[in-house]
Amino acid sequence: MNIAQALILGVIQGITELLPISSSAHLNIIPWMLGWTESALFKLDFEAFDVALHFGTLLAIVIFFAKDWIELIKGGYKQVVKKEKSFEGKMFWYLVIATIPGGIIGFILDKFVGDRLETPIIIALALIIMGIILYFVDKKSKSNIDYENMTLKQTFLIGLSQCLAFIPGVSRSGITMTTGRLMGIKRQSVAKYSFLLSTPIVFAATVLKFKDFVFTIPFFIGVFASFIVGIFVIKFLLEYLKKGSFKVFAIYRVIFGIIIIIRYLTI
Numbered sequence: 001m002n003i004a005q006a007l008i009l010g011v012i013q014g015i016t017e018l019l020p021i022s023s024s025a026h027l028n029i030i031p032w033m034l035g036w037t038e039s040a041l042f043k044l045d046f047e048a049f050d051v052a053l054h055f056g057t058l059l060a061i062v063i064f065f066a067k068d069w070i071e072l073i074k075g076g077y078k079q080v081v082k083k084e085k086s087f088e089g090k091m092f093w094y095l096v097i098a099t100i101p102g103g104i105i106g107f108i109l110d111k112f113v114g115d116r117l118e119t120p121i122i123i124a125l126a127l128i129i130m131g132i133i134l135y136f137v138d139k140k141s142k143s144n145i146d147y148e149n150m151t152l153k154q155t156f157l158i159g160l161s162q163c164l165a166f167i168p169g170v171s172r173s174g175i176t177m178t179t180g181r182l183m184g185i186k187r188q189s190v191a192k193y194s195f196l197l198s199t200p201i202v203f204a205a206t207v208l209k210f211k212d213f214v215f216t217i218p219f220f221i222g223v224f225a226s227f228i229v230g231i232f233v234i235k236f237l238l239e240y241l242k243k244g245s246f247k248v249f250a251i252y253r254v255i256f257g258i259i260i261i262i263r264y265l266t267i
Helices: 004-016 022-033 040-064 064-083 089-112 120-140 152-166 172-182 187-212 217-240 247-265
Strands: none
Touching: 004 022, 004 040, 004 172, 004 217, 022 040, 022 120, 022 247, 040 064, 040 217, 064 089, 064 187, 089 152, 089 187, 120 172, 120 247, 152 187, 172 187, 187 217, 217 247
16 A cells, blocks of 8 residues: 555545544445555555554544543543542443443444445445435434433443444444434534544454554554544534534435446446
8 A cells, every 4th residue: 555545545534434424435435446456465455554544533533522531531430439420420331331232243243244245336325325314314303412411321322323334334423423313412412422432442443453553654644644634524523513414414425325336337
């Protein structure tokens, strides 16, 4: 993998991981469209590099929400050790509980099924179907629950929905934000929770794949690009969702899915 490829993929990861449009779809399809996947060397580098790019967006989330994470961890500790109850302590354990089942089920499904689904048609259909679902759920759902008022049931169901992200094109942020909207959680609130929820799973994946990382210049460029772009995308989305809806992302998913199908059928 060369520097230009690493930079392009880093930018793509930074944008698509944090918006509900599926990073796995874009990281599989863009190289395929550009003919990069014809190289055996590119394929060899890509699996570990994919996780490294996720680590870049993980850093963006951790740094952007650093104050939140510090308060969450402190609150979680105090709730167990000192029996001091707080919103932060409650939310910390909500995140832990929500991460475990979705993470385990998603890991198992991805390990035994994931690679078989990385075909252009399946990715395109997942983009289109999930885009349509996101559009109608977001349009029809109420917006009456803030981040601070989310319940254990709501956070758990959002976490459980992550297991569907093993299908390329579904999108971890897409499915979690859709599930949250289905339960009436405000757009900005469910986006924030979705970002926080992704942290432990991506961290675990990074640890598991760390031994496979090849610390080259393209590696660092890709990670840095995904990190920098990720910071701006988080800020953009949280600001945009104060007044905007998920409609534009749903439409983009459908259009991109149709482009993939046309490209596949005309090769």
